Amino acid sequence: MFGSIHSGPQTNIRDGPLQxxxxxxxxxxxxxxxxxxxxxxxxxxxxxxxxVAEHAGFKPGHPIVELEGECARCVDGKAA
Ligand SMILES: [Zn+2]
Structure with a gap:
């Protein structure tokens, strides 16, 4: 029996493996x-x-992308 393995509060497990x-x-x-x-x-x-990660056989954690460029203010008001 596996009755008492998880005694604490469980984290929210969403239904389905597609989380x-x-x-x-x-x-x-x-x-x-x-x-x-x-x-x-x-x-x-x-x-x-x-x-991309799956193709490389890489297991991604938290995906973070850094994008360098110009913000909306700088694009709009180059003179400023
Ligand atoms: Zn800017």
Whole structure:
């Protein structure tokens, strides 16, 4: 019998084995002009990274992507 193996409160186990497909990647967007860092979750990016990782036989943890470029303010107001 396996009655008392888990005695403590269990973490939320979602139904189904597809939980990892719902993982969102966090995209950090770093402005190379003013240094502003924005972050946005993206499940689309997560899926892409998952595919790349699986292809390489790599087991991904928390997907994090850093994107360097220009923030909206710097794009809009170059003069400032
Ligand atoms: Zn900026």
């Amino acid at each position: 990892r497909a719902q993982t969102k990647a966090v995209v950090f967007m770093v402005c190379s002009h003013c240094g502003t860092v924005q972050e946005a979750p993206s499940d689309l990016v997560a899926q892409g990274l998952q595919g």
